[in-house]
Amino acid sequence: MARLKGKVAVITGGASGMGLASAELFVKEGAKVGIIDLKDEKSLAKAVKRLGTMAGKKGAACCYRADVGDEAAVRAAFAAVRKALGPIDILVNAAGIDTTSEVASMSTAMWDQMIRVNLRGTFLCTREALKDMKKKKWGRVINFASQLAHKGAPEMAHYVASKSAVIGFTRSLAYEAIRDGITVNAICPGPIDTPLLRQIPKHWLARKKKELPIGRFGRVEEVAPTVLMLASDPDGAYYVGATLNMNGGDVMV
Ligand SMILES: NC(=O)c1ccc[n+]([C@@H]2O[C@H](COP(=O)([O-])OP(=O)(O)OC[C@H]3O[C@@H](n4cnc5c(N)ncnc54)[C@H](O)[C@@H]3O)[C@@H](O)[C@H]2O)c1
Numbered sequence: 022m023a024r025l026k027g028k029v030a031v032i033t034g035g036a037s038g039m040g041l042a043s044a045e046l047f048v049k050e051g052a053k054v055g056i057i058d059l060k061d062e063k064s065l066a067k068a069v070k071r072l073g074t075m076a077g078k079k080g081a082a083c084c085y086r087a088d089v090g091d092e093a094a095v096r097a098a099f100a101a102v103r104k105a106l107g108p109i110d111i112l113v114n115a116a117g118i119d120t121t122s123e124v125a126s127m128s129t130a131m132w133d134q135m136i137r138v139n140l141r142g143t144f145l146c147t148r149e150a151l152k153d154m155k156k157k158k159w160g161r162v163i164n165f166a167s168q169l170a171h172k173g174a175p176e177m178a179h180y181v182a183s184k185s186a187v188i189g190f191t192r193s194l195a196y197e198a199i200r201d202g203i204t205v206n207a208i209c210p211g212p213i214d215t216p217l218l219r220q221i222p223k224h225w226l227a228r229k230k231k232e233l234p235i236g237r238f239g240r241v242e243e244v245a246p247t248v249l250m251l252a253s254d255p256d257g258a259y260y261v262g263a264t265l266n267m268n269g270g271d272v273m274v
Pocket of ligand 1: 035037039057089116117168209218
């Protein structure tokens, strides 16, 4: 299969978890992948090596260490991907953070950092990728939101606010972008076993597991195929401003 043959994709947060799983599927399907992530250089090099092995060739992937909330760093990282791989066809905004605190005791710094990474980062990266996509009159933007945006969660008002805003951003941009042949969609995973989930306090995770009809957390391999589907043509072509919910039944919409 080579559903993404000839395509250049940027995956933010692609050095770990669902971003990395998506990157692996993308290179297997023939795409070249540029990862933008804040992890240390050693972890980034490891991810590029892994993707090269998956693709069966070197040069299928590159990595840039950048904070998606930093405008200048984002601009530089996208310029570097363009130089290395070519103009961008597909953007997956997977970079994200999660912390917990009740609102009454939440620091302003914790609130600001959440919005900076999860929302501002999505905006900054999307704006960069749109430059290439508008010229090509084709593109795919896939934003990671969360099923918590549909139901809320105690101790996560800042996270849920950021992910609800990502859904609003997705829907509004979808109207604008489709005029240029660019689809914009969001996915809303339930709790998926990744480093991000593992650092959430145990009491929160235990409560969450009990709520899940499926009785377990999800796996990255259960999310990446949906990202691939949205990125592919014609499979993803008729999804415009959609939110797809792979969540073990946590929210049935
Ligand atoms: N795991 C879950 O249960 C879950 C559920 C719903 C939504 N999500 C969302 O899915 C996305 C992927 O999460 P994951 O679970 O795979 O997490 P993960 O921690 O495995 O991967 C996230 C990646 O984002 C990177 N990152 C963090 N801050 C960054 C920044 N400022 N700039 C650049 N890169 C940065 C990290 O280095 C990491 O490699 C996130 O947006 C997350 O909010 C996760």
